[in-house]
Amino acid sequence: MANRNFEQLQQDLHPPLSRHEASVESDRCYFCFDAPCVTACPTGIDIPLFIRQIGTDNPKGSARTIFNENILGGMCARVCPTETLCEQACVRNTAEDNPVRIGELQRYSTDHLMATGEQPFKRAAVTGKKVAVVGAGPAGLACAHRLAMYGHDVDIYDANEKAGGLNEYGIAAYKTVDEFAQAEVEYILGIGGITLKQNQILGADISLSGLKNDYDAVFVGIGLGAVNSLGVDGEDEEGVVDAVDFISQLRQCEDYATLDVAKRTVVIGGGMTAVDAAVQTKMLGGEEVTLVYRRGEERMNASQFEQDLAKVNGVVLRTWLQPLRILSNDGAVSGVEFAKMSVVDGVYGPSGETVTLPCERVLSAIGQAFDNADDAVQLALENGRISVNHERQTSDEKVWAGGDCIAGGEDLTVAAVQDGKLAAESIHTALKG
Amino acid sequence: MADLSSEFLGIKSPNPFWLASAPPTDKELNVVRAFEAGWGGVVWKTLGEDPNIVNVNGPRYGAIHSSDRTLIGLNNIELITDRPLQINLDEITRVKRNWPDRAVVVSLMVPCEEQNWKDILKKVEDTGADGVELNFGCPHGMSERGMGAAVGQVPEYIQMVAQWCKQHTHMPVIVKLTPNITDIRAPARAAKEGGADAVSLINTISSIISVNLETMSPEPSIDGWGSHGGYCGPAVKPIALNMVAEIARDSDTAGIPISGIGGVTTWRDAAEFLALGASNVQVCTAAMTYGFRIIEELTQGLSNWMDESGYKSVNDIVGKATPNVKDWQNLNLNYISKAVIDQDLCIQCGRCHIVCEDTSHQAITSIVDGKRKFEVIDEECVGCNLCVSVCPVENCISMEQMTSGVDPRTNVPISSEYANWTTHPNNPSAQR
Numbered sequence: 001m002a003n004r005n006f007e008q009l010q011q012d013l014h015p016p017l018s019r020h021e022a023s024v025e026s027d028r029c030y031f032c033f034d035a036p037c038v039t040a041c042p043t044g045i046d047i048p049l050f051i052r053q054i055g056t057d058n059p060k061g062s063a064r065t066i067f068n069e070n071i072l073g074g075m076c077a078r079v080c081p082t083e084t085l086c087e088q089a090c091v092r093n094t095a096e097d098n099p100v101r102i103g104e105l106q107r108y109s110t111d112h113l114m115a116t117g118e119q120p121f122k123r124a125a126v127t128g129k130k131v132a133v134v135g136a137g138p139a140g141l142a143c144a145h146r147l148a149m150y151g152h153d154v155d156i157y158d159a160n161e162k163a164g165g166l167n168e169y170g171i172a173a174y175k176t177v178d179e180f181a182q183a184e185v186e187y188i189l190g191i192g193g194i195t196l197k198q199n200q201i202l203g204a205d206i207s208l209s210g211l212k213n214d215y216d217a218v219f220v221g222i223g224l225g226a227v228n229s230l231g232v233d234g235e236d237e238e239g240v241v242d243a244v245d246f247i248s249q250l251r252q253c254e255d256y257a258t259l260d261v262a263k264r265t266v267v268i269g270g271g272m273t274a275v276d277a278a279v280q281t282k283m284l285g286g287e288e289v290t291l292v293y294r295r296g297e298e299r300m301n302a303s304q305f306e307q308d309l310a311k312v313n314g315v316v317l318r319t320w321l322q323p324l325r326i327l328s329n330d331g332a333v334s335g336v337e338f339a340k341m342s343v344v345d346g347v348y349g350p351s352g353e354t355v356t357l358p359c360e361r362v363l364s365a366i367g368q369a370f371d372n373a374d375d376a377v378q379l380a381l382e383n384g385r386i387s388v389n390h391e392r393q394t395s396d397e398k399v400w401a402g403g404d405c406i407a408g409g410e411d412l413t414v415a416a417v418q419d420g421k422l423a424a425e426s427i428h429t430a431l432k433g
Numbered sequence: 434m435a436d437l438s439s440e441f442l443g444i445k446s447p448n449p450f451w452l453a454s455a456p457p458t459d460k461e462l463n464v465v466r467a468f469e470a471g472w473g474g475v476v477w478k479t480l481g482e483d484p485n486i487v488n489v490n491g492p493r494y495g496a497i498h499s500s501d502r503t504l505i506g507l508n509n510i511e512l513i514t515d516r517p518l519q520i521n522l523d524e525i526t527r528v529k530r531n532w533p534d535r536a537v538v539v540s541l542m543v544p545c546e547e548q549n550w551k552d553i554l555k556k557v558e559d560t561g562a563d564g565v566e567l568n569f570g571c572p573h574g575m576s577e578r579g580m581g582a583a584v585g586q587v588p589e590y591i592q593m594v595a596q597w598c599k600q601h602t603h604m605p606v607i608v609k610l611t612p613n614i615t616d617i618r619a620p621a622r623a624a625k626e627g628g629a630d631a632v633s634l635i636n637t638i639s640s641i642i643s644v645n646l647e648t649m650s651p652e653p654s655i656d657g658w659g660s661h662g663g664y665c666g667p668a669v670k671p672i673a674l675n676m677v678a679e680i681a682r683d684s685d686t687a688g689i690p691i692s693g694i695g696g697v698t699t700w701r702d703a704a705e706f707l708a709l710g711a712s713n714v715q716v717c718t719a720a721m722t723y724g725f726r727i728i729e730e731l732t733q734g735l736s737n738w739m740d741e742s743g744y745k746s747v748n749d750i751v752g753k754a755t756p757n758v759k760d761w762q763n764l765n766l767n768y769i770s771k772a773v774i775d776q777d778l779c780i781q782c783g784r785c786h787i788v789c790e791d792t793s794h795q796a797i798t799s800i801v802d803g804k805r806k807f808e809v810i811d812e813e814c815v816g817c818n819l820c821v822s823v824c825p826v827e828n829c830i831s832m833e834q835m836t837s838g839v840d841p842r843t844n845v846p847i848s849s850e851y852a853n854w855t856t857h858p859n860n861p862s863a864q865r
Contacts, residue, residue: 027500030782030784032784033799092780095780
């Protein structure tokens with residue numbers, strides 16, 4: 001196996017900023033009026049203020065500013081596609097095409113406070129109200145933390161062994177090294193008043209109606225449990241693996257050497273999961289990794305930074321190819337046949353040509369879907385996901401929802417955090433009466 | 434190529450850049466390194482009487498930095514030379530002999546008695562030095578002993594000591610002035626009255642650079658205590674420029690040669706001092722920040738600018754801006770300007786808006802037709818230049834003069850006539 005690079009899997013994509021680097025970088029912030037970066041941040045962090053606090057050597061105050069809007073500010077500093085969010089809005093782009101490194105500065109402050117073990121906020125007096133949160137991903141954690149802060153008691157039910165949701169199971173290792181996802185969960189729970197109940201599957205171990213009976217309010221943040229199917233012949237072959245499962249397996253793996261990596265891998269998809277899967281396959285020692293997307297690069301959900309990251313790591317990017325069928329040989333995957341796609345007169349369709357990419361493994365990363373198999377979630381849906389109002393309240397006045405499982409969910413950690421936060425505010429208002 | 438050679442009180446140097454009396458000129462070794470690097474002259478670090486004074490044995494300097502630790506201001510509690518007098522005199526003799534084309538001026542500070550000054554002047558004369566600079570400026574340490582700023586703050590003392598010195602030496606006498614006074618013109622007039630050939634300014638400004646908030650000791654800290662020091666570096670340049678201009682345009686002192694000191698870091702700083710009336714400049718902090726090699730930038734930069742601007746010699750620049758420095762009451766109140774924002778250059782940071790809105794005249798929009806846009810409201814703009822000052826983009830906002838029509842803020846027609854406060858109707862003592 002060539003080019004195994006396990007160290008890289010456990011190395012920060014961006015090494016943490018030193019105090020001096022942070023100071024110099026903070027000085028680049030113009031402290032804009034009604035700053036565009038704040039508008040661009042789904043959680044609305046007061047970015048100019050937290051950067052100014054770094055510049056004045058007040059990283060703890062800076063971290064509080066961040067956590068006040070986004071208690072998962074530490075993870076967001078690592079995984080946010082800042083180049084399409086806050087940093088894209090930075091006015092320095094206009095001036096010099098070089099935004100303030102907001103994400104790295106955010107990590108500097110949040111790391112600083114978390115390292116001290118100090119909590120940013122104290123709980124209010126206990127209210128006696130109880131809230132159930134289903135799902136310990138970013139949305140659920142954010143919701144639980146804010147409710148706990150207001151003095152409510154929260155039980156979080158999660159289907160997995162570990163809390164954290166996609167932060168723990170669905171993001172590339174190099175984005176969250178040193179078990180950061182678990183450290184963050186512990187930090188968030190450190191406020192008190194939150195009890196974590198693992199291995200509790202909605203629809204099997206717990207039910208929405210039961211929770212409604214037992215609690216004053218319920219928040220649902222269960223993410224997307226199902227994966228979209230490729231819809232082509234041969235996708236049931238053994239060598240065809242869902243990219244989310246692959247990443248999850250890798251993240252939970254004790255010894256990377258035990259992971260099975262094919263000589264040639266084709267990753268199908270155009271989002272961050274596709275890039276995470278492709279790059280990690282390369283680092284694990286995959287010789288040829290090809291990331292295939294059905295349209296042009298500009299339409300990919302993965303940002304330019306992510307695409308470049310893939311290329312730098314030796315992933316070959318192929319575009320305008322849509323899978324036709326998985327080829328196999330004696331029950332083993334041998335390749336994927338693609339139709340060449342094009343847009344003619346504004347209409348997207350096959351050009352008539354086909355391309356075959358030989359491979360021993362296919363990673364499917366064409367998105368996930370809301371899983372309501374056993375009708376476990378008896379709430380109004382919209383486009384196949386839970387319908388909510390602007391306060392993230394569902395059709396059931398006792399139930400709120402957020403994260404990827406709601407209609408309009410953006411498949412972003414930071415957006416999920418905002419959902420959880422907004423829902424908590426709404427629940428708090430409702431519980432206050 | 435512009436002629437950078439300089440003559441100050443008959444003292445010739447290849448360029449107008451001297452190193453000020455300070456640590457860089459304390460020893461032959463340093464001075465020779467400076468001359469090798471290209472400096473035009475030095476004012477030797479202040480000599481005193483034996484027994485030589487002593488310095489603290491802990492930190493002498495404190496600094497103010499930018500975020501990237503660019504040094505903006507420096508303060509020090511170092512005293513005059515702490516080496517025996519004869520060693521300095523021997524070295525000065527040798528340096529002047531070996532570097533005849535460079536200016537070697539000797540700074541002096543002795544107790545305020547005629548005999549003391551007479552004695553030391555004789556000794557300096559024997560070195561072959563080009564002149565003396567009387568240190569009436571140091572704000573720290575020596576002033577507690579009745580020297581330095583303690584003399585410089587009393588015009589009568591300045592005049593008296595200057596007279597003694599002129600009487601007891603044929604060398605040119607420069608009086609170095611302290612800025613730690615209320616009106617710089619008084620000590621300058623006293624120096625002139627005493628017969629001094631020139632003044633040099635500014636010396637350092639009394640300062641506490643910072644407080645260590647853990648130990649509660651002022652910095653630099655000596656065993657937990659601190660003492661005020663002298664402030665210098667880029668931060669003090671505006672103060673020095675003003676004082677140079679005040680002396681250059683004062684009818685009592687106009688024409689007295691001035692050696693400009695205070696935060697000179699670049700050729701541009703030097704050109705500004707010259708334009709306001711200094712005949713040469715002295716540099717210290719910039720050299721202490723970057724080393725002597727900055728002289729290359731200083732001379733080349735000044736030379737380039739002179740070539741481009743058509744100045745043939747340093748003297749062509751001296752005092753060029755002095756006539757334009759006026760008392761406020763003489764400024765033209767009929768000059769109307771308005772800020773104009775170049776929308777193509779604007780990066781939308783909005784700082785012009787918020788500072789105008791919060792702290793000034795509510796004359797810049799934040800939203801136009803529902804969109805983020807920063808535009809000047811001429812009806813409110815007083816032309817104050819704050820927006821220009823805070824804008825992070827060079828030349829994005831400019832002040833443009835209105836030459837015709839009506840000022841939309843005051844509804845007063847624009848007049849091309851000059852009118853100032855002395856004749857303004859609101860001035861109770863206007864000359865009508």
